[in-house]
Amino acid sequence: MDRSIRSLARPRLTIPDQVGLARHSRRVAALSMALWDQVLIFVGFAFAYWLRYMAQWPEPFDAIVFEVATQNQVEFSAFLPIIIPLMLLLALRFTTRGLYRATPRLGLLDQMTIILNSTLTGIALLIVFVFLYKPFYYSRLIFIFAGISIVVLLSSWRILRSAVQHWRWSHGLGQERVLVVGGTGLGLEVMSGIASAPGLGYNLVGYLYDRPIVACERATRVYRHLGSLDDLERAVLQSKAQQVILALPFWEHGRLPDLVLICQKLxxxxxxxxxxYQLSFDRVDVHQLGGVPLLAPKEIRLRGANLALKRMVDISAVLLTAPFTLLLAALIAIAIRLDSPGSALFCQQRVGKGGRLFNCYKFRTMVPDAEERKAELIAHNEADGPIFKMRDDPRVTRIGRFLRRSSLDELPQLWNVLLGEMSIIGPRPALPSEVAHYELWHRRRLEVQPGCAGLTQALGRSDMSFDEQVRLDIYYAENWSVGMDLRILLMVIPAVIGGRGAY
Structure with a gap:
């Protein structure tokens, strides 16, 4: 009785209160990160001072330099008027660059880029100011050491924090509760992305649409239907959602203002x-006509000089790594021949840029009569769209299973790269039978050369729906840069090591 009275007397948090608490916790986390950054900046400068003046590294190369260095040696307290402005300058720079914003979430590489650029700018300004004021009073090396130390400390701290955060999210801890509004192709893609990547920190509580998603090839998972679009307020209150993603098809956009007002009210x-989605591009260029905004599809960037640059990078990378890859390929070929009869290499016709056919080379991972047995297994296809994927495919050999999980079966495709038929980074090369079932917007992915690895392998591999893979390929083609290729390569390595989505 007393317990029930106490429970009734205890005030219940409303959704606005809960959201306010969530925002408050994010602000506290951002403030905590900013304070830690200030501590690490100070520590970085202190380490630079120790390295230059206490450890006296690097050692002077003659007596004259040693005498000058000894005369220029100052107490650490003399650097405080320099360290404090640097800390404030970097804090301001990090804040304006969005390093401490809780949303949108910055990727680890983006954070490290902001840290590097901001620190270089801050140190450069500091050097100019100090040596205009006192040209021969301080050692120049200490500023270089300080810049390197600060970048390393701040980046290492964020790598550690990101790893812990990813582990917590992957185990369902501290995830943000998300409600999706929409149940068509676009809503399915959003829900599939959330469900297949728990490490992003989102917990899908369900979706709203006027009719439940019916079982189909694209609905590979069962999502919780919480009602129609008119039930948004009730669904948010009951599910305690912290964020709403409005993913309505274009014919439902007339209802967006009312849905936005409900979110703002709560x-x-x-x-x-x-x-x-239906326009087959992920990003647009904005033009104006008499003050009216016009949207145009973003052009493919892999053309002209960009294409020549990418080709030069591909050839250089293949030739530089050839001694290692040739030795590894020889060992794999021997292992394949010892494991099962037949050729170590497998040649298959694929569709390249512009729909041109070419012979794609891979290490054989299946029994020799795999293609003939494919018809028997078509009913067990676990992928949507025109592609065929099966987790426990009986045609895969023992060594083939390892090669697929590690993606080493694709090593011979470096020969296709040298021939100019493929690139190191790009969309997956499609089979002619798959392309025959493409929708019109799918064909935009054929405007660039296929690659040995791409965004699909980096973000989810076989766990993604086919339409989601195509959207990633189109995004890559429209936004290509050398930096993007490098990022994809850095993302593919842990995905391959972990074997996520590979079968």
């Missing part, structure tokens, strides 16, 4: 997903 964060 104080819930919301994101809008523009339905460019």
């Amino acid at each position: 104080g819930v964060d919301y994101l809008l997903v523009p339905d460019f």
Whole structure:
């Protein structure tokens, strides 16, 4: 009786209160990160001072330099008027660059880029100011050491924090509760992305749409249907959602203002997903006509000079790594021949840039009569769209299973790269039978050369739906840069090591 009275007397938190607490906790986390950064900046400068003046590294190369260095040696306290402005300058620079914003979430590489650029700018300004004021009073090396130390400390701290955060999210700890509004192709893609990547920190509580998603090839998972679009307020209150993602098809966009007002009334964060899905591009260029904004599809960037640059990088990378890859390929070929009869290499016709056919080379991972047995297994296909994927494919050999999980079966495709038929980074080369079932917007992925690895392998591999893979390929083609290729390569390595989505 007393317990029930106490429970009734205890005030219950409303959704706005819960959202307010979530935002408060994010602000506290951002403030904590900023304070830690200040501590590490100070520590970095202190380490630079120790390295230059206490450890006296590097050692002077003659007596004259040693005498000058000894005369220029100052107490650490003399650097405080320099360290404090540097800390404030970097804090301001990090804040304006969005390093401490809770949303949108910055990727680890983006954070490290901001840290590097901001630190270089801060140290450069500091050097100019100090040596205009006192040209021969301080050692120049200490500023270089300080810059390197600060970048290393701040980056290492974020790598550690990101690893812990990813582990917690992957185990369902501290995830943000998300409600998706929309149940068509666009809503399915959003829900599939959330469900297949728990490490992103989102917990899908369900979705709203006027009719439940019916069982189909694209609905590979069962999502919780919480009602129609008119039930948004009730669904948010009952599910305690902290964020709403509005992923409505273009014919439902007339209802967006009312849905946004409900989110604002409840104080819930919301994101809008523009339905460019049917237009076959992920990003647009904005033009104006008499003050009216016009959207045009973003052009493919892999043309002209960009294409020549990418080709030069591909050839250089293949030739530089050839001694290692040739030795590894020889060992794999021997292992394949010892494991099962037949050739170590497998040649298959694939569709390249512009729909041109070429012979794609891979290490054989299946029994010799695999293609003939494919028809018997078509009913067990676990992939949507025109592609065929099966987790426990009986045609895969023992060594083949390892090669697929590690993606080493694709090593011979470096020969296709040298021939100019493929690139190191790019969309997956498709089979002619798959391309025959492409929708019109799918064919945009054929405007660039296929690659040995791409965004699909980096983000989810076989766990992604086919339409989601195509959207990633189109995004890559429209936004290519050398930096993007490098990022994809850095993302593919842990994905391959972990074997995520590979079968």
